[in-house]
Amino acid sequence: MRPEMTGYQLACKIHDDFGVPVFPVLISQSDTGKWNKKPLVKWSQVSGDPRELNWAGANAVGVPTGQRSGLLVIDLDDYKPGSEARAWVDQRQCPATRVHGTTSGGQHWIYRLPAAVQLGNRASIVPGLDTRGNGGFIVWGDVEARYRVLDDRMPTELPKALCEELRGPKANTGSPLSDARLPDFGYVSEDALDAKLARLLAHPEGAALRARFEGGIKGLTDTSASGRDMSVAALLARHRFSYDEIVLTLLVRFPHGVAARDGWDDRTERLAKRCAFRATEERYHRFETRRAAMRMKLAELRNQFPRTTQNALRIDQ
Numbered sequence: 001m002r003p004e005m006t007g008y009q010l011a012c013k014i015h016d017d018f019g020v021p022v023f024p025v026l027i028s029q030s031d032t033g034k035w036n037k038k039p040l041v042k043w044s045q046v047s048g049d050p051r052e053l054n055w056a057g058a059n060a061v062g063v064p065t066g067q068r069s070g071l072l073v074i075d076l077d078d079y080k081p082g083s084e085a086r087a088w089v090d091q092r093q094c095p096a097t098r099v100h101g102t103t104s105g106g107q108h109w110i111y112r113l114p115a116a117v118q119l120g121n122r123a124s125i126v127p128g129l130d131t132r133g134n135g136g137f138i139v140w141g142d143v144e145a146r147y148r149v150l151d152d153r154m155p156t157e158l159p160k161a162l163c164e165e166l167r168g169p170k171a172n173t174g175s176p177l178s179d180a181r182l183p184d185f186g187y188v189s190e191d192a193l194d195a196k197l198a199r200l201l202a203h204p205e206g207a208a209l210r211a212r213f214e215g216g217i218k219g220l221t222d223t224s225a226s227g228r229d230m231s232v233a234a235l236l237a238r239h240r241f242s243y244d245e246i247v248l249t250l251l252v253r254f255p256h257g258v259a260a261r262d263g264w265d266d267r268t269e270r271l272a273k274r275c276a277f278r279a280t281e282e283r284y285h286r287f288e289t290r291r292a293a294m295r296m297k298l299a300e301l302r303n304q305f306p307r308t309t310q311n312a313l314r315i316d317q
Contacts, residue, residue, distance in 0.1 A: 005143055006055070006143065007024060007055045007058035007059055007060065007061065007142075007143055008050060008055040008058075010061050010141055010142075010143060011024070011050035011053075011055065011058075011061045012050050012051070014061055014063070014140050014141060015048070015049065015050050018154075018155075020048070020063050020069040020070075020071065020140075021046075021047070021048020021049070021063065021064055021068055021069055022048055022050050022061050022062065022063055022140070023039060023040075023041050023043040023046055023048065023053060023061075023062045023063075023064075023137075024039070024040040024041060024053060024054070024055045024057070024058030024060075024061070024062070025037050025038065025039050025040060025058060025059075025060040025061060025062040025139055025142075026038045026040055026057055026058060026059060026060065027059060027060045027103065027139060027142055027146070029103075030255065032214060032215075034104075034215070034255060035103040035104060035146075036255050036260065037060065037062070037139050037260075038252060039062055039137070039263050039264055040054075040057060040058055041053060041054075042264055042265070043062060043064060043137065043263060043264065043265065044064070044068075044135075044263075044264075044265030044266055048064070048068065059142055059143050059144070060139045060141065060142035060143070060147070061139065061140050061141050061142070062137045062138070062139055062140065062263065063137060063138055063139075063140045064136070064137045064263075065121075065132040065133050065134070065136045065137055065138060066113075066118065066119065066120070066132075066133040066134030066135065066136060067118055067134055070112055070113050071110055071111065071112060071113065071155060072111045072112075072113050072119050072131060072132070072133050072158055072163075072166070073108050073109065073110050073111070073131065073132040073133075073136075073138050074089065074094070074108070074109040074111070074129065074130075074131055075106060075107075075108055075109075075129065075130040075131065075132060075138075076089065076106055076107045076108075076109065076128065076129055077104070077105075077106040077128040077129070077130075078106070078107070078128055079104070079105040079106060080127070080128050082127050082128070083127055083128025083129075084126040084127050084128060084129065085126065085127075085128040085129035087126075088125070088126050088129050089109070089129075092162060092165075094109065094162065095156050095159065096151065096153070096156065097109055097110060097111050097151070097153065097155055097156035098110040098149075098151055098152065098153055098154060098155045098156075099149075099150040099151040100138075100140070100141075100147050100148065100149055100150060101147065101148040101149075101150050102139075102147060103146045103147065107150065108138055110138075110155045111155055111156055111157065111158035112155040112156065112157045112158065113133075113157075113158060113163070114157055114158065114160055114163060117158075117160070117163050118133070118134055119131065119133035119134065119163060119166055119167060120133045120134045120135060120136075121133055121134070121135055121136045121261075121262055122166065123224065123225065123261075124224075125166070130261075131166055132262070135262055135265055135267045135268070136261075136262045136263065137262065137263040182270070182273045182274060182277055183243060183273070183277065186244045187244070188242075188244045188245055188247075188248045190248070190252070193245055193248055193249065193253070194253075196241070196245070197249065197253060200239055201213065205239070206239070208235055209232065209235045209236070209239075212228060212231055212232050212235065212254075212256070213232075213254065213255065213256075215255075215256055225256065225257050225258045225260075225261050226257070226258050226271060226275075228254075228256050228257055229250050229254065229257040229258055229259075229271065229272065229275045230275045230278070230279070232249070232250065232254050232257065232275075233246050233250065233275040233276050233278070233279035234279045234282065236249060236279065237276075237279035237280050237282065237283040238283065242280075243276045243277065243280050244276075246272075246275070246276035246279060246280070247269070247272045247273055247276045250271075250272035250275060250276070251264050251268065251269060251272050252264065257272075258271050258272075259271075259272060
């Protein structure tokens with residue numbers, strides 16, 4: 001992967017050399033040093049042919065995992081304190097395969113799935129080890145070669161014994177979630193959303209949200225990516241962000257949620273909608289509860305101060 005390649009040229013090379021679908025991605029580093037990856041298209045709904053996509057603004061190439069590419073990726077973050085990822089792959093004698101180094105210092109071990117086998121994403125199989133399958137994606141390479149090729153062989157077929165182990169008790173097949181109650185996701189100006197988020201994050205009342213955006217998990221009983229999404233949705237709802245604004249924030253702005261990890265597709269959009277729906281419903285119910293309490297209090301006051309007494313009070317004033 002030559003650093004002088006454009007995103008489009010790199011995508012064509014990956015697509016032609018490995019026969020995998022590709023899509024444009026923008027990778028960037030936040031002020032805290034964390035690398036973020038943002039798909040520039042709704043990648044689950046495009047053909048994957050680089051010649052049919054707009055690569056303006058892209059500096060990296062994404063590849064979907066699972067059924068669309070036939071790939072399963074073992075994501076090792078063995079640089080993290082307490083990681084058991086390396087011990088896990090060593091104990092199972094995972095066969096040598098294509099390996100890419102990531103921007104964070106981890107590794108992607110890229111395997112080819114056996115015929116008719118489907119595996120989904122799994123998080124924290126052991127500390128520091130996740131997998132990417134149906135509904136997920138990886139950044140395969142970028143124009144600055146921040147994603148490095150550590151082993152350039154072609155992907156090896158994943159042994160069936162490992163497939164069975166990685167299937168787990170609840171394998172995600174990438175099927176769309178169904179919830180007829182969820183409203184449609186409408187248009188939101190990203191510039192307007194960014195401005196609104198910036199104001200809240202800079203305000204003292206946005207401290208809790210700012211902590212979540214920085215990766216903080218203090219106070220969370222569910223520290224998974226979906227648990228973090230729900231926490232952020234609730235915080236945004238309390239500050240009167242709309243359903244559509246919450247959905248878009250979870251899909252393209254929150255760096256520690258499901259969409260940031262797995263990409264924007266039908267499944268992650270549905271999950272974001274569900275979080276936004278629950279958060280806005282809870283806000284509505286809190287409002288209704290407070291309004292009912294106020295009505296009860298007013299009724300008590302009316303009983304304590306009959307109209308004649310109230311008229312007398314007004315005359316005295």
